[in-house]
Structure formats: C-alpha cells, structure tokens
Amino acid sequence: MFSIGDLSRRTGVKVPTIRYYEQMGLVAAPERSEGNQRRYSRQELERLAFIRHARDLGFAVEDIRSLIELSGHPEQLCGHADRIAEEQLISVREKIAQLKRLETELERIATCCDGKTVGDCYVIRALSDHALCADEHG
Amino acid sequence: MFSIGDLSRRTGVKVPTIRYYEQMGLVAAPERSEGNQRRYSRQELERLAFIRHARDLGFAVEDIRSLIELSGHPEQLCGHADRIAEEQLISVREKIAQLKRLETELERIATCCDGKTVGDCYVIRALSDHALCADEHG
C-alpha cells in the first residue's frame, strides 16, 4: 500500500495533481486508512504512470480518459486508440511547423539589433511593422 | 475613427479579446461615441497590430507590456527589448526540441499498431509500459 506521497515520488506526478485526477475521474478514489488518508495499490500506481506518460506525450485529459476506457475493453478493435495517437502526432507536427516559422522570424528580429537606443531598435520596429516580416506567420 | 468591429477585422484580433486587452491595460481605453461605443484612432489600430504580431510570435502578455513601455521611451538603450526577444527565441527552440522528441515516440507508437484488438494494441501497451520507450522524454 502506498501513500499519496509514495505514489507521487514513484510516478513524478505531484500530490495535488493526483487528487485533481481523482476529482476528474481519471483515477478511481482509492481505499482510505483509518485516519482517512488515501492508500493505493500497485494497480493504481500503474494507472497513474500510464496517465503521466500520456500527459508527457501531450495527450489531453479527455484523450487519456478515452484511452483508459479502451484499455478496460481489450476485446475491442484498437482503431480508436490508434486514431487518438495519430491525431496527436498530427497535432505535434503542426505545432513543430508553426514554431519553426516563429523561430525563423525571431532569429531575424533578435540578431539584427545594434544595441543602440529603442528608437532604432530592430526588435521594436519589427514588431511595429509587419511588412518587415520575411514571410507570413501566425 | 474605427468601431471595435472595424479594429477586429483589420487586426485579426477578436472583439472580446480587444476588450480583454483594454481591461488588462495593454491598450488604452479609447474615446466613446455618444451612445457609449468605443471609437479608435489609427494610433490604436497600430498598437493593436503590434500586440497581435507579438502574440503570434508567442510573446507573453507581460513581455508585450514591457515592449510597449520601452517603445514609449525611444531614448533608452534597447538591450532590454533585445533580451526579451532572445529569451523568446530560446524558449521557442526548447519547445521545438521537446516536440521533436515527442514526435519520434508518437511515430513509433502510432505506426506499430496492427489493427487488431485493444488487448494487443501497441498504443495502449506503449503508454502502459514506459520501458517500451526508445529514449527518455518528458
């Protein structure tokens, strides 16, 4: 049996976050000690590790809820789980592409400044005048 | 003189967001019509375009507040503005690196599924068992 602090240390999920996940129904309400403290089994540790891993990969809490529900029905076809993962991959790729465009422009903005006064500052001018942008972004 | 809707169309910032920026002190409260509707000048249009541009580049509202304040003091040295832009560039690069690690793992997860039942599903197994991960992430 693990206390909530044990669980936190083993999974890397902060204590208040574990309680938040319980409130949201992502993890079941566990047994309690005589003094009303949460006591977790290994099964609950594993579920929390699953959630942590999925959150690290950027899955939304709602997606995780679906994945957990699916994992409870091992006889079903896995197309749904597969689709959630693929959508997440697409979304990650879009974010990368967007951030790369921002990187390009920020490089231009942040490296052109000659260290003089704000009146000549390329950072400020570039932000004021969209026409200075090399290509479209945002 | 522009109405809030004109401003919204010209800058691409949504109407409630313009009012929110006013509340946050990013744009000044403008003149009002006889019927208490906001009426903006070209100067305010330009400031909002500045804000929009900076938000597109991922600057936080607090950073934008600093940049606006700096742009009102053109005699100062621009080192501060420069540093804000450079920090933003560093943060964007970190996000890109992190997302690329996620992309790699998601590719592995999302493409190995053989379309059978959830019991054999690689997506679910990969999320359950961190040891299946090729390298560290998160």
Added chain:
DNA sequence: GTAATTGCTCTAGTCACTAGAGCTTCAAGA
C-alpha cells in the same frame, strides 16, 4: 421606420493544474 447587426457590461467557463488556509494523521526518535 424597422429589422438586422453590432455594441455594451457583467458573470462564469475553459484547461490543467497550482497555491494557500486551517486543520488532522502518521511515523520516528527520546
């Protein structure tokens, strides 16, 4: 003149937590 659109204020909701107050329980050492 009237109807549709746009605008107003205000409150509350989003997401995924995080922080704090004020209390109780637990575990380890004396």
Added chain:
DNA sequence: TCTTGAAGCTCTAGTGACTAGAGCAATTAC
C-alpha cells in the same frame, strides 16, 4: 509513551489568455 515535524486532509481561489452567454442598447442599411 510522548512529542514533534512531516505529510495528509478538504475547501476555496488563482493562473494565463482568452471564450461564451445573458440581457440589454446603439447603430446602420434598406
């Protein structure tokens, strides 16, 4: 056994950057 300090409990409210909706008033186009 007692005590002390860490860890736990519940509850409320705050974060950032908006977004949605209610219930009105003003403006604009026909």
